[in-house]
Amino acid sequence: MTITVEPSYDDVQMLVDEVWTSFLGSEEPLLPGAPTDLAVGWSAAVTVSGEWHGMVSVELPTGLAEEVTRRMLMVEETLDEDVADAVGELVNMIGGNVKSLMPGPSVLSLPVVAAGRVARPSDSVEVCRLDASWAGTPLLVSVYVRKDA
Amino acid sequence: MTISDSSFAFVSDLARRETAMLYDPGKEYLVEARLLPLAREAGCTDVDAYVLRLQVDAAERAKALDALTINETSWFRDMAPYQAFTELMLPSIVARREHTRHISIWSAACSSGQEAYSLSMLLDEHLPPGWTAQILATDISHKMLARVEAGRYSQVEMNRGLPATSLVKYFSRAGSEWEVNDNLKKMVRTQHLNLSTSFPPLPTFDIVFIRNVLIYFDLDVKRDILRRVGQVISPDGFMLLGSSETTLDLDDHWDREAHGRVQVHRPVGYANVPAFSPQPTPESIAMTGA
Amino acid sequence: MYALIIDDSRAMRSILRRIVTDLGFETLEAADGQEALDHLNAGRIPTLCLIDWNMPVMDGYTFITNVRANSEWRDITLMMVTTESEHGQIVKALAAGAHEYVIKPFTPDAIADKLELLGLVAKAVPA
Known part of the structure; x- marks a missing residue:
């Protein structure tokens, strides 16, 4: 029998903050925010499978996804494929670090990116939810595990 | 956003008095970089507002001094x-x-x-x-x-x-x-x-x-x-x-x-x-x- | 001096390209391990490879074992740059022949520090 294990909120918060600060600059800190009804423009998810099974997702409003892309690619204008690439890399970094918090060995999937909300398996349950805001814009990082896990 | 002259003077006096460390004019950016995260954490709109708070809040002053005396370090720095x-x-x-x-x-x-x-x-x-x-x-x-x-x-x-x-x-x-x-x-x-x-x-x-x-x-x-x-x-x-x-x-x-x-x-x-x-x-x- | 940047994310390749260009490298890029091997097989032999782990077609770990299996490529310095951050994964990559390992996320200084350790860039100006 596998026991459901979940990452601690503090650990997830710390690693998301590190990803944010490293690639988007430290002049605007990532602040914890109240849960909001986020107008999701872009989302991305990676799954972890092996000793631990879970999914990590990032959801961003369009404007924020584009700003992230501009900062990572250092471009003025962003194409949709650029946004998909940058948001995918964001969830790859967060997901890989979440994987290392959990019992291993496990394998990280390649990111799945969607304009709008990415579908999540119906048998999953949210075990960690990080509502945050950056430069006044909300974003959401979630960790899901399988219900029967 | 820039720190005002009077705020900077207060902070550099504080640092000098408590730790003998010198924050000379020209180091405003450094003071700002170190105090801005604390200012945000304390709910202040900017560093100047935070410095006003430092003048009356001893616990916050201790935190600020901590932040001002931290050196960035890395492993095997300079090798x-x-x-x-x-x-x-x-x-x-x-x-x-x-x-x-x-x-x-x-x-x-x-x-x-x-x-x-x-x-x-x-x-x-x-x-x-x-x-x-x-x-x-x-x-x-x-x-x-x-x-x-x-x-x-x-x-x-x-x-x-x-x-x-x-x-x-x-x-x-x-x-x-x-x-x-x-x-x-x-x-x-x-x-x-x-x-x-x-x-x-x-x-x-x-x-x-x-x-x-x-x-x-x-x-x-x-x-x-x-x-x-x-x-x-x-x-x-x-x-x-x-x-x-x-x-x-x-x-x-x-x-x-x-x-x-x-x-x-x-x-x-x-x-x-x-x-x-x-x-x-x-x-x-x-x-x-x- | 060439650096071959191997990552399936263009955003990440762009970040790494800016960092190593500032450190004096010219750059080649590949979106997966197989594309990177194609560069080597075509005679484009870099001084340094920056290698992501999780990529489609061929992952970074497999790329390293391929490079280490060919003695003509033994002078290439291999540095993983990946979000894989378990203790065991780092040991595995080093055992396969990686020289260094940078965990994502990283700051530009971290790449410079590691390349200094590897003797590939001169020491930065004293702090």
Whole structure:
């Protein structure tokens, strides 16, 4: 029998903050925010499978996804494929670090990116939810595990 | 957003009074960078609003002083000093301490402890079997000392100059952080110490690393610190300063010796010290960790 | 001096390209391990490879084992730059022949520090 294990909120918060600060600059800190009804423009998810099974997702409003892309690619204008690439890399970094918090060995999937909300398996349950805001814009990082896990 | 002249003056006076550290005009950006996160945390709109709060809130003042005295550090920072440590200082001390088989090191202004633990890794690899070592890590910030004792570092900190082979050898995962192993922790002891005032009782050190901190003090304080370091270092010991720092024109009690790109400082007359002197103080033996 | 940047994310390749260009490298890029091997097989032999782990077609770990299996490529310095951050994964990559390992996220200084350790860039200006 596998026991459901979940990452601690503090650990997830710390690693998301590190990803944010490293690639988007430290002049605007990532602040914890109240849960909001986020107008999701872009989302991305990676799954972890092996000793631990879970999914990590990032959801961003369009404007924020584009700003992230501009900062990572250092471009003025962003194409949709650029946004998909940058948001995918964001969830790859967060997901890989979440994987290392959990019992291993496990394998990280390649990111799945969607304009709008990415579908999540119906048998999953949210075990960690990080509502945050950056430069006044909300974003959401979630960790899901399988219900029967 | 820029800090006002009056706010900057208040902060630099505070830093000077409490720590003797100098934040001269031109360092506004540094004060801002260090205080802005605290300002946000305290719910202030900008640094000026936060400085107003500092004037009435002693607890917040202590936090601000902590932030102002933190040095950015990385593992094996600048590398050359550590080469001098393994190639020159360590062999020299080992050759002269056969009677005690103990070596005592001071990491002054240790900040979050990367220097102390970098030295402990080198000792683990290069100290002959049967020898013990003690590294005293001191800082003015209690918060930093607590970090050294915990020996835990974030992923971003781990990336800074630590060879991957050392990471896997000396660290294990601890949540989102990495924690240094007990073997190294046993070598490192912490103590609160303000360099600008008279030192508490200290053991005699074979090697003192006091890097990138003298630059923050004015000339008289620098001289006084070097004089007091001279009182706690073995007559045949070594002192290492930051790469932009020197004892030249400061204190004539030190000889300078070049090793590669670094200059090591030795008490004047070190060449005449007989090999089995001085006896270590009982305190330094008592502190043997290993 | 060439650096071959191997990562399936263009955003990450762009970040790494800016960092190593500032450190004096010219750059080649590949979106997966197979594309990177194609560069080597075509005679484009870099001084340094920056290698992501999780990529489509061929992952970074497999790329390293391929490079190490060919003695003509033994002078290439291999540095993983990946979000894989378990202790065991780092050991595995080093055992396969990686020289260094940078965990994502990283700051530009971290890449410079590691390349200094590897003797590929001169020491930065004293702090």
